[in-house]
Amino acid sequence: MSQPLPSPSPTGHPMPGIDNAPPRRSKVTGGLAALACAACCALPVLIAAGVLTGAGAAILEKTLLVVATGLAVLALGMWWLHRRRTVQRAAASGAGCACGSSGCGC
Template sequence: MNLPVVPLHRPPVDDLPPTRSKVTGGLAVLACAACCALPLLIAAGVLTAAGAAVLQRTLLAASAVLAGTALGMWWLHRRRGARRAAAAGTGCGCGGGGCGC
């Protein structure tokens, strides 16, 4: 009779992005959506073409910076979590008497 293979118990890893990264990513999406709404604002007479051109470049730059910042914060969050797990000897690495995962 074959017994089922039971995987080794690993502590849960926090892979979800932190709240600050989610908020920054949401602001990037909002800036991108505002950029997509510029033609409607021009048609409604709220903006002139020159104002929309300046606003478009500003919104695109802001959304790129915000998206990069959100990704950077998520990367730092994951890096810190991996460092804590390695220091505690519970994660992958050469801590706790053995190497590997």
């Protein structure tokens, strides 16, 4: 079940304690997905250079497409999980809650 995003602060900046940036592991996994995609795009050059045969390139293309897709999904999943855990920790610790003249609210 997804949780609603917290309201932005009056200045328009995100609340302190909530990290919206992707974690390093997600960036690395996304970079590897981009590398696998670039390798897939380089297959015609490798065939023309005589490094790969047509059949080898076909097998490698299918494998690289699956690997790139899997890594991209994994990177997005790690980013989503990081974001969810960060928001839950911030909500549990009370970060972003302020008490004003009208009472306390988050």
